[in-house]
Every structure is written in structure tokens, then in C-alpha cells.
Amino acid sequence: MKKGASFRRSLRFGNKRDGERNGKQGPPLADDLLEKTDKKEEIIKEVEELYTLPEIPQTPPSVMQISKMIEVEVLEVAHVNLLSLRLEYQKEREQRAADCSVELSKKEKDLNLLYRDLRNKISTIVRESNSLPVSNKALLVPIARIIQEEERRAGEPGGLPDSWMEAWRESVYEGVRVKVNNVHLDQREQNSSWLAVHLGLLGKTIVEDLENVKRDLKISYPASFRVFSTYVTKYHKVVGQHLKKLEPEVTELKDLYALLDWILNEYESEKIMSCPSLQPEITEEHTVLQLEENFLKQLKDKFCCKVKEDMREILERVIQLEFDDFWKDRKMPQKEDNFLNAPFHMDIWTKVKGTIVNCGKLEPSLEKKVTSSCIGELKNFPKRFETEFKRHCSAFQPQPLWAQYLITYINSFAALLEHMEGYQDSCPKEVEEFRGEVKWLIARLRQTLEDQFKEDIKPYMRRMMTRKWLTSDEDFNHLRHHTELLSQHCDVTRPPHAQEFVSELHYHVVREYIGQLMKYNYNCRNRRHERAAAKIRHQWSQLRHLFENMVIMVFLLNTFSLFEGIYLFIYFVLLRKLTF
Structure with a gap:
């Protein structure tokens, strides 16, 4: 029964x-x-818009009887009897307008309590209607008629002052809110993919609920209720509020990305709001989330800040890995394509590129902001790396390993800059700032390498053109040895830094070698004069041969030839003026 x-x-x-x-x-x-x-x-x-109100009894039952009807959900009967009580109240009110008795006040209070009970019962049924068995959804038809009738009688004495239709919409909202809040949510500590799992379940719940609205609930109401549209609108609002509540818990970059992707792409996609099973009704609805003002902007800003933090941590790990893999054990750097190379430049570029590409899938404007954040954080990396490198490795001077490290990082930072210059058009300011930092670092590393070479050959250059020099090749052999080491260093240095390096040191050797002729003036006569000239020609030929064999560009060779022509001219002038 x-x-x-x-x-x-x-x-x-x-x-x-x-x-x-x-x-x-x-x-x-x-x-x-x-x-x-x-x-x-x-x-x-679908339920017809027009309806016939059941006959209203002339004499209403007791308040307790009407209350019992509401309690056992005989709502249609309860309502017509409540209308009977209301009409009775209105009649008595008109008769006693000048003399409002206690009995009339009591009846008004009873009406108010009964109407509140009826509305609360209706609200409960509507709130739970999308979870009720199909047989129980027949209750929605009389509920719709009650709401229609009460809306028609709005303003008449004895009823509730606020709108029944608005109360129905609020009940729909509460039902949707309960549905969303009941979606399973793991603790962050229990599941690293807690948010992605939750958003997946949330999307599934939304689709299933709206399918049920379309299939079962929509036909229980007249068209004027716009049932499907109301549920969609309430989902927009409730889900927006739910995400706002979740946001403080979302602190990791992957979770922020998942949340933004769900908002910007997945929610409006065929996975949820544009799901084919919701057609054709959904085509008439707006599919955009109802988010609080500035919430999305704040979420994007939070994401960009987290990108910077994440990039900073990655760069710190790069330095730590260099220490663990190379500096700590004084390990030789690796080679790539016969050039000394540290792989961190590729690791950094891969991370930056991956982050930017993934953000481009979210939104083009966000891609630009993330690019700016990544390269902006990279700006501080060269100085930070240099500080740690010198702190851990300065003691290696003047060992060959020190020079190899210098060359490795010249090559690697040059490669990193080349990667980042691909973002010149989208972030010119940040790329230019990073370029300046990298160029200054490379200049300092190269200067350190040049200073070491100059310091290495300084004692041998100082003893050139002396009496010992004429009778011994020991100092020149040391000079040649260091120049050969320089040649080896240049072979593993990427252009154009190898050419610049060779050009500077070739100029230095030429200048210092000739400088000795200008500093020292001792007498040598007869054949000693010829021996000195022959030795100068022989040594210069060896040095020239060493530098010519280094990897240099054609225009630099021409520059070197110009240097040699100038200084050879000086040689001959000095040789003619000196007394040997």
C-alpha cells in the first residue's frame, strides 16, 4: 500500500x-x-503546465491531523486542507479586522507552523530527490503543484512571505551541495594523487547526476520550472564554491596544474558539461563555472609563484648534484661531441620547456606568465652557481682539473643561454636579463682561465732575452708546454669562446715575448748576435705553429697575422738597434 x-x-x-x-x-x-x-x-x-486544484474541504481537519499528513508525506491532501484552514483564517480575519482576537492570532501561528513544516518537508524531498528510488519521485509532481498554487496565492494573508519557487531552487542548491561534498576525498598524506582522483570522481558525479535529472526529474515538473537548467546553474555555483574551499589545501605544483586544467579545460569538455549524454539540453546552458571574483586570477598567480619556487629548488638541486657527482670527488667532467659538457643545461631546459608547453595547454596567457616566471628565476642562477663552484673548487687551482671545470661551465652556460633565447619573442625583458648574467659569468670564467695561463707562463717569460736564455731552452720549453695545454683546452671549448680565448692569449704571448726584447739590453758580438736572432726566429716559429693549429676562425687568423706582422717589424727594428 x-x-x-x-x-x-x-x-x-x-x-x-x-x-x-x-x-x-x-x-x-x-x-x-x-x-x-x-x-x-x-x-x-513531461508534466503539463496547467492543473486542476483538488476540491478544498469546507471544514479543515485539526492542526494535528494536517501535521500528520505532512509528516507521512501525503502532501497533496495536506495542502488542500491547509488551504481550507487558510481560507477559514482569511474569512475570520475579515470579520474581525477591527478586533484581532487571541484565537485569530493562534490560528495565524498554527498556519505559519504548518506552512513551515510543509515547506521543510518539500525541501527535504527536493534536496534528496536525485538520490531517491524512481518510485518515490512521484512525490515531485504534487510538490510542483503545491509550489505553483502557492506562487499564485502569494500576497494573500496566511501564507509564507517569501517565494516558494526560490525555496525550491534553494533546495535544489542544497541537494547539489550535499552531492558534491559527499564525493570521496583522500587526505594528502594518504595519496599523492588525492586531488586528481577527487576531481575525476567529482566530474563523474556531476555527469551522472545531470543524466538522472534529464531522465527522471525533468519529467516530474512543468516546463516553467526549468529543472535541468536550474540543476546546471546550481552545479556551476556549488562546484565553484567547492573548489574555493579546496584551494588552500592545494600547494604542490602538480595539484595546482590539475586544478587549473580541470577548471579551464575539463569542466567544459565532453568529459563533463559537454558530455554527449546530456545533449541536447546542455547546448542551451552556459557551461562555465561560477567562480568568485578574482579566484581564477589568484589561482594563476599562485601557480606562477609555485613555478618559480619549483624552479628555484631544481636549480639548487643542480648545484648539489654537481657537488655530489664531480666536485666532491674531483671527478673529470664529461664530454659531448668532443667538447667538455655538464648535462645540467639540458636538464634545466627540458624542465623549463616541459613546464611552458604544459601551461600552453591550459591557457595562452598563462603560458606567457609561466615563461616569464621560469626565465626570471633563472636570472639568479649564474651567480649562485659561480659562488658555490668557487667555494668548493677554488682549492683545485692551478691543477688542470680546475681549467677543465672552467671550460665545462663556459660551454654549459653558453648552451643554456642558447636554449633560453628561443623565448626572446615572448619574454624579451627576462631573456635579456638572463643573457646579461650568463655573459658576465662566461666572461669571468674565461678571465680566470686566461689569468691562470698568464700566471703559469709568467716566470718563464720573465727569463726570456737574458744570458741564460741564449744558452738554455728550459724556460721556453715550459712556455711551449703550457701553450700546448692551452691548445688542448681550446679543443674542448665550444665556439665562439674558443676563438676569443685563443685570440686573447695569442696576443698576450706575442706582447710578452716582444716585451722582453724591449726590457733587456745586453752586449753580444760576433756570432752570438747571429745565434740570438736564429733562436728568436726558431722560438717564434714554434709558438706561431702552436697557435695556428688551435681551433680558430678565419677572421681571427687574419687578426693574428696582423699582430705578427706588426711585432715582427718591431723585432727587426729592435734587433738592428740592440748591440749583440
């Missing part, structure tokens, strides 16, 4: 079929089945 039927009969509120059953024999079985089939087909159709 349907819930509340026995109570209805006890109050003698029968239905048409009850009357027929009392007055004549029931229909044949086949007709009964046909009638049931017709009723089933009627349920599938």
Missing part, C-alpha cells in the same frame, strides 16, 4: 478509483493492464 494511503482513507479522502470500486464492479483484467500501461506512458511525458 502506498505510503500514507491508509491515513488518507481514515480521513475519508478517497480517490476516483476508490469511488468506482465502491459503486460498481472493477474493470476486466485486460483493461486494468491497459490502464497501468497508459499510466506508465504518462509518467514518461
Whole structure:
């Protein structure tokens, strides 16, 4: 027996079929089945907008009886009896307008309490309607009629002051809110993918709920209720509020990305709001989340800040890895394409590129902001790296390993700059600032390498053009040895830094070698004069041969030839003026 039927009969509120059953024999079985089939087909159709209000009893039952009807969800009967009580109140109110008795006030209070109970019951049913069994959803039809009737009687004495339709919408909102809040959410400590899992379940819940609205709930209301549209609108609002509540817990970069991707892409996609199963109704609805003002902007800013923090941590790990893998154990640097190379430049570029490409999938404007954040954080990396490198490795001077490290980082930072210059068009300011920092670092590293070479050959250059020099090749052999080491260093230095390096040191050797002729003036006569000239030509030929064999560009060779021409001219002038 349907819930509340026995109570209805006890109050003698029968239905048409009850009357027929009392007055004549029931229909044949086949007709009964046909009638049931017709009723089933009627349920599938949308509820008509127009309706006929059941007959209002002349005398209302007691307040307790009406309250009981509401409690057992015999809502249609409860409502017409409540209307009877309301009409009775209105009549008494008109008769006693000048003299408002205690009895009238009591009846007004009873009406208010009963209406509140009815609305609360309706709100509960509507709130839970998307979770009720299909059979219980038949309650929604009388609920819709009650709301229509109360909206029509709005403003009449004895009713509730606020809108029943708005109360219905609020109940829909509460039901949606409960649904969303009941979506499973793991603790961050329990599941590293807690947010991605939750958002996936949330999207699934939204689609399933709206499918149910489209299939079952929509047909329980007249078209004027715009049921599907109302549920979609409430989901926009509730989900926006839910994400706002989640946001403080979202602190990791991957989770921030997942949240932004869900908001910007997935929510409006065919996975959720544009799901084919929701067509054609969803095409008439807005599919955009209802987010609080500036929430999305704040979320993007938070994401960009986290990108910078993440990049800073990665760069610190790069330095730590260099220490662990090379500096700590004085390990030789690696080679790539015959050049000394530290792989961190590729690691950094891969991370930056991956982050930027992924952000481009979210939103073009966010891609630009993230690019700016990444390269902006890179600006401080050269100085930070140099500080740690010198702190851990300065003691290696003047060992060959020190020079190899210098060359390695000249090559690696030059490669890193080349990678980042690909973002010149999108972030010119940040790229220019990073370029300046890298160039200054490379200049300092190269200067350190040049200073070491100059310091290495200084004692041997100082003893050139002396009496010992004429009789011994020891100092020149040391000079040649260091120049050969220089040649080896240049072989593993990437252009154009190798050419610049060779050019500077070639100039220095030429200048210092000739400088000795200008500093020292001692007498050598006869064949000693010839021996000195021959030795100068022989040594210069060896030095020239060493520098020519280094990897240099053609225009630098021409520059070197110019240097040699100038200084050879000086040689001959000095040789003619000196007394040997």
C-alpha cells in the first residue's frame, strides 16, 4: 500500500478509483493492464503546465491531523486542507479586522507552523530527490503543484512571505551541495594523487547526476520550472564554491596544474558539461563555472609563484648534484661531441620547456606568465652557481682539473643561454636579463682561465732575452708546454669562446715575448748576435705553429697575422738597434 494511503482513507479522502470500486464492479483484467500501461506512458511525458486544484474541504481537519499528513508525506491532501484552514483564517480575519482576537492570532501561528513544516518537508524531498528510488519521485509532481498554487496565492494573508519557487531552487542548491561534498576525498598524506582522483570522481558525479535529472526529474515538473537548467546553474555555483574551499589545501605544483586544467579545460569538455549524454539540453546552458571574483586570477598567480619556487629548488638541486657527482670527488667532467659538457643545461631546459608547453595547454596567457616566471628565476642562477663552484673548487687551482671545470661551465652556460633565447619573442625583458648574467659569468670564467695561463707562463717569460736564455731552452720549453695545454683546452671549448680565448692569449704571448726584447739590453758580438736572432726566429716559429693549429676562425687568423706582422717589424727594428 502506498505510503500514507491508509491515513488518507481514515480521513475519508478517497480517490476516483476508490469511488468506482465502491459503486460498481472493477474493470476486466485486460483493461486494468491497459490502464497501468497508459499510466506508465504518462509518467514518461513531461508534466503539463496547467492543473486542476483538488476540491478544498469546507471544514479543515485539526492542526494535528494536517501535521500528520505532512509528516507521512501525503502532501497533496495536506495542502488542500491547509488551504481550507487558510481560507477559514482569511474569512475570520475579515470579520474581525477591527478586533484581532487571541484565537485569530493562534490560528495565524498554527498556519505559519504548518506552512513551515510543509515547506521543510518539500525541501527535504527536493534536496534528496536525485538520490531517491524512481518510485518515490512521484512525490515531485504534487510538490510542483503545491509550489505553483502557492506562487499564485502569494500576497494573500496566511501564507509564507517569501517565494516558494526560490525555496525550491534553494533546495535544489542544497541537494547539489550535499552531492558534491559527499564525493570521496583522500587526505594528502594518504595519496599523492588525492586531488586528481577527487576531481575525476567529482566530474563523474556531476555527469551522472545531470543524466538522472534529464531522465527522471525533468519529467516530474512543468516546463516553467526549468529543472535541468536550474540543476546546471546550481552545479556551476556549488562546484565553484567547492573548489574555493579546496584551494588552500592545494600547494604542490602538480595539484595546482590539475586544478587549473580541470577548471579551464575539463569542466567544459565532453568529459563533463559537454558530455554527449546530456545533449541536447546542455547546448542551451552556459557551461562555465561560477567562480568568485578574482579566484581564477589568484589561482594563476599562485601557480606562477609555485613555478618559480619549483624552479628555484631544481636549480639548487643542480648545484648539489654537481657537488655530489664531480666536485666532491674531483671527478673529470664529461664530454659531448668532443667538447667538455655538464648535462645540467639540458636538464634545466627540458624542465623549463616541459613546464611552458604544459601551461600552453591550459591557457595562452598563462603560458606567457609561466615563461616569464621560469626565465626570471633563472636570472639568479649564474651567480649562485659561480659562488658555490668557487667555494668548493677554488682549492683545485692551478691543477688542470680546475681549467677543465672552467671550460665545462663556459660551454654549459653558453648552451643554456642558447636554449633560453628561443623565448626572446615572448619574454624579451627576462631573456635579456638572463643573457646579461650568463655573459658576465662566461666572461669571468674565461678571465680566470686566461689569468691562470698568464700566471703559469709568467716566470718563464720573465727569463726570456737574458744570458741564460741564449744558452738554455728550459724556460721556453715550459712556455711551449703550457701553450700546448692551452691548445688542448681550446679543443674542448665550444665556439665562439674558443676563438676569443685563443685570440686573447695569442696576443698576450706575442706582447710578452716582444716585451722582453724591449726590457733587456745586453752586449753580444760576433756570432752570438747571429745565434740570438736564429733562436728568436726558431722560438717564434714554434709558438706561431702552436697557435695556428688551435681551433680558430678565419677572421681571427687574419687578426693574428696582423699582430705578427706588426711585432715582427718591431723585432727587426729592435734587433738592428740592440748591440749583440
